[in-house]
Amino acid sequence: xxxxxxxxxxxxxxxxxxxxxxxxxxxxxxxxxxxxxxxxxxxxxxxxxxxxxxxxxxxxxxxxxxxxxxxxxxxxxxxxxxxxxxxxxxxxxxxxxxxxxxxxxxxxxxxxxxxxxxxxxxxxxxxxxxxxxxxxxxxxxxxxxxxxxxxxxxxxxxxxxxxxxxxxxxxxxxxxxxxxxxxxxxxxxxxxxxxxxxx
Amino acid sequence: xxxxxxxxxxxxxxxxxxxxxxxxxxxxxxxxxxxxxxxxxxxxxxxxxxxxxxxxxxxxxxxxxxxxxxxxxxxxxxxxxxxxxxxxxxxxxxxxxxxxxxxxxxxxxxxxxxxxxxxxxxxxxxxxxxxxxxxxxxxxxxxxxxxxxxxxxxxxxxxxxxxxxxxxxxxxxxxxxxxxxxxxxxxxxxxxxxxxxxx
DNA sequence: CACAAAATTGAACAATCTGTTCATTTTGTT
DNA sequence: AACAAAATGAACAGATTGTTCAATTTTGTG
Numbered sequence: 001x002x003x004x005x006x007x008x009x010x011x012x013x014x015x016x017x018x019x020x021x022x023x024x025x026x027x028x029x030x031x032x033x034x035x036x037x038x039x040x041x042x043x044x045x046x047x048x049x050x051x052x053x054x055x056x057x058x059x060x061x062x063x064x065x066x067x068x069x070x071x072x073x074x075x076x077x078x079x080x081x082x083x084x085x086x087x088x089x090x091x092x093x094x095x096x097x098x099x100x101x102x103x104x105x106x107x108x109x110x111x112x113x114x115x116x117x118x119x120x121x122x123x124x125x126x127x128x129x130x131x132x133x134x135x136x137x138x139x140x141x142x143x144x145x146x147x148x149x150x151x152x153x154x155x156x157x158x159x160x161x162x163x164x165x166x167x168x169x170x171x172x173x174x175x176x177x178x179x180x181x182x183x184x185x186x187x188x189x190x191x192x193x194x195x196x197x198x199x
Numbered sequence: 200x201x202x203x204x205x206x207x208x209x210x211x212x213x214x215x216x217x218x219x220x221x222x223x224x225x226x227x228x229x230x231x232x233x234x235x236x237x238x239x240x241x242x243x244x245x246x247x248x249x250x251x252x253x254x255x256x257x258x259x260x261x262x263x264x265x266x267x268x269x270x271x272x273x274x275x276x277x278x279x280x281x282x283x284x285x286x287x288x289x290x291x292x293x294x295x296x297x298x299x300x301x302x303x304x305x306x307x308x309x310x311x312x313x314x315x316x317x318x319x320x321x322x323x324x325x326x327x328x329x330x331x332x333x334x335x336x337x338x339x340x341x342x343x344x345x346x347x348x349x350x351x352x353x354x355x356x357x358x359x360x361x362x363x364x365x366x367x368x369x370x371x372x373x374x375x376x377x378x379x380x381x382x383x384x385x386x387x388x389x390x391x392x393x394x395x396x397x398x
Numbered sequence: 399c400a401c402a403a404a405a406t407t408g409a410a411c412a413a414t415c416t417g418t419t420c421a422t423t424t425t426g427t428t
Numbered sequence: 429a430a431c432a433a434a435a436t437g438a439a440c441a442g443a444t445t446g447t448t449c450a451a452t453t454t455t456g457t458g
Contacts, residue, residue: 008405028317029228032444043407048446114318118227121320122313122365145392148385155366156359156386163358166321167351186347187355192391193344207434231415242436247417 012050014040016061019054020107027115028058058117065107066127072100073131086139093135094161094184097128098177101165109169121162129158211249213239215260218253219306226314227257257316264306265326271299272330285338292334293360293383296327297376300364308368320361328357 018040022031033054037044051057076096084092101108111120133154136142146153161184168180175183217239221230232253236243250256275295283291300307310319332353335341345352360383367379374382 011405033446034444044445045408045447046406049405053446112321114316114321116317117313118315118317118319119313120317122311125362146389148382148389152363152366152382153386153389155362157362159362159365160355160359163324163354163356164351166358167354183347183351187352188390190345190347190352191387210434232417233415243416244418244437245435248434252417 008050011042011046014042015047015050016057019057020061020110023110023115028054028117061107062111062117062120062123065104065111066124069100069104069127070131072103073097073128076100086142089135091181091185093132095177095181097131097161098165098168098180098184101169102173102177105169105173108165109172112166112169121166125155125158125162128162129154132158132161207249210241210245213241214246214249215256218256219260219309222309222314227253227316260306261310261319261322264303264310265322268299268303268326269330271302272296272327275299285341288334290380290384292331294376294380296330296360297364297367297379297383300368301372301376304368304372307364308371311365311368320365324354324357324361327361328353331357331360 015036019031019036022035022039026035031054033047034044036054036057037047040047051060073096076099077093080089080092108124110116112124133150136154164180164184164187168175214235218230218235221234221238225234230253232246233243235253235256236246239246250259272295275298276292279288279291307323309315311323332349335353363379363383363386367374
């Protein structure tokens with residue numbers, strides 16, 4: 001009797017699952033409602049009892065994805081001990097993000113590919129840009145030292161991070177979240193050392 | 200009498216221009232061939248004399264965009280003097296890229312937005328990832344020092360760079376290419392200094 | 399189980415868009 | 429002017445969309 005009880009999740013889940021299955025093979029724009037109904041073995045009309053159109057279907061999947069990701073990140077973050085250095089905290093955040101991504105990698109792989117919907121990478125970046133911003137702005141020394149506009153710094157660092165994630169999911173998770181965290185740190189260290197050397 | 204002479208570029212250009220104009224207001228998936236013909240004030244059948252379908256139209260615009268970008272970059276790079284340090288060369292490359300982007304910013308703004316086509320940011324990143332790779336691999340010390348897989352490093356650094364570009368074009372070029380180059384260097388410097396400080 | 403509510407079905411529908419065809423007209427070049 | 433290339437208008441079948449509605453099936457609850 002929960003307030004959040006949803007009637008009829010079963011068919012809705014069936015439709016969403018079938019849709020994702022087709023999305024692995026065809027682009028979003030080429031998929032018809034008929035395709036989805038056929039895959040789910042339901043009447044085409046039934047689709048419209050649950051979703052306005054295929055865009056609504058994708059929106060709802062995307063919303064749930066972001067929600068699940070956020071919840072998982074918050075959950076992991078609640079276990080943080082905040083006695084570390086700034087760098088250690090950044091490392092902890094990175095590990096958290098990689099871990100959360102891993103759970104959603106099949107969906108992310110599709111949504112980030114050309115089978116997905118235009119602009120997804122922007123919405124994805126925006127969604128987790130907030131997580132990073134909150135984390136960074138806790139640090140007074142950071143805010144004081146940063147000379148460039150925050151929006152540009154955030155675009156830079158979150159895009160870089162997403163670049164790693166995209167490569168990772170495209171490689172079908174060829175590394176563990178822990179290995180990815182180390183890889184991330186190694187790259188940062190590499191950049192830090194690089195400017196002391198000459199050609 | 201050039202080999203590359205194209206018959207009938209006028210109508211083709213008209214169609215492409217009209218299409219881009221509509222793309223500023225509507226998403227690619229919602230635009231019909233009828234919309235394009237109406238905007239260009241041509242017969243719908245004429246569209247099919249020049250393009251297979253609207254996907255072909257977008258493909259051709261995208262190809263030309265990448266071609267133009269590449270040519271412009273190569274042109275600017277041919278003026279390099281290679282007597283600089285590795286860092287100076289990286290700075291020069293960054294300046295070149297920002298300058299090339301500026302010329303194509305109206306189109307890039309649309310193609311990177313949710314009005315464009317899924318996966319554009321991947322193709323875009325891939326296209327200029329090559330430019331960066333070639334530049335990096337010239338440097339022996341770089342190759343020797345890099346511990347992480349090249350593909351991951353490239354994803355990281357090119358995504359970061361594209362993040363800046365996306366923010367820049369979304370801001371309607373609120374800075375000059377020179378300012379963007381400085382901003383880029385500032386961010387790298389910031390990251391380099393950051394790990395020496397505590398919370 | 400029985401029964402009512404909820405969900406699904408099948409079929410039909412007008413509307414829109416697609417891609418193609420073809421006869422005709424316009425345009426550009428020699 | 430004459431010829432070829434390009435564009436037009438109209439028509440066409442085929443797909444897909446989103447909606448409706450009566451009939452049927454499934455589900456949940458007493």
